[in-house]
Amino acid sequence: MYLSNYEKNFDKLGDDVLKLRNARSKVQRKVEEAKIKLEVIEKDVEKWLDDVDSFIVTETPDTKKIQTVIANKLGLKFEDAMEDESQRASKLYSRMEKRNILLIIDNIWGELVLKIVGIPSLADRGRNKILMTTRNVDVLEKMGSTKNLGMGILNEKEAWSLFKKMAGNYYKIWGWTF
Numbered sequence: 001m002y003l004s005n006y007e008k009n010f011d012k013l014g015d016d017v018l019k020l021r022n023a024r025s026k027v028q029r030k031v032e033e034a035k036i037k038l039e040v041i042e043k044d045v046e047k048w049l050d051d052v053d054s055f056i057v058t059e060t061p062d063t064k065k066i067q068t069v070i071a072n073k074l075g076l077k078f079e080d081a082m083e084d085e086s087q088r089a090s091k092l093y094s095r096m097e098k099r100n101i102l103l104i105i106d107n108i109w110g111e112l113v114l115k116i117v118g119i120p121s122l123a124d125r126g127r128n129k130i131l132m133t134t135r136n137v138d139v140l141e142k143m144g145s146t147k148n149l150g151m152g153i154l155n156e157k158e159a160w161s162l163f164k165k166m167a168g169n170y171y172k173i174w175g176w177t178f
Helices: 006-036 043-056 063-073 085-097 137-142 156-174
Strands: 102-108 129-134
Touching: 006 043, 063 085, 129 137
Parallel strands: 102 129
Antiparallel strands: none
8 A cells, every 4th residue: 555655655755754853943943942052952852853853964064963963973072162163163174084994974964064064084194984874976076975885675585574674573463464
């Protein structure tokens, strides 16, 4: 039934994602206002924002969000919530150039200028490594990535095998026998 209605389901998914993006924007604005007032942001609100971001990552990368996630992982706190993008980038750059880091940037939809984020460039990256994933290899090429590894689409047999492996015995509940 889902296969025969995939266009309708896909359109509904698009509408739902748009609603989720709008809700995320409203919550993010309130969080920013609360930070300016030095109010405490509840952990479940921050987790919800992170979960939403991972569900919807966007065509235009959110530099501030990327900077914040990387800073948190490096134990770096931005002192002033009003710091601009370049100030945050400078602090990240300083922290990253002195470490040995594997940075994984997953599901990139649009060109991400690493220097603007604060990620050391190839010449001064030192021992740091970056692994980026995208569904569009053109994005990586625009960013100057040279060691790109393409992953093909699974054929029907491989896809079904992966589904069975991941679903375990649950797929048998529906009475399918394969």
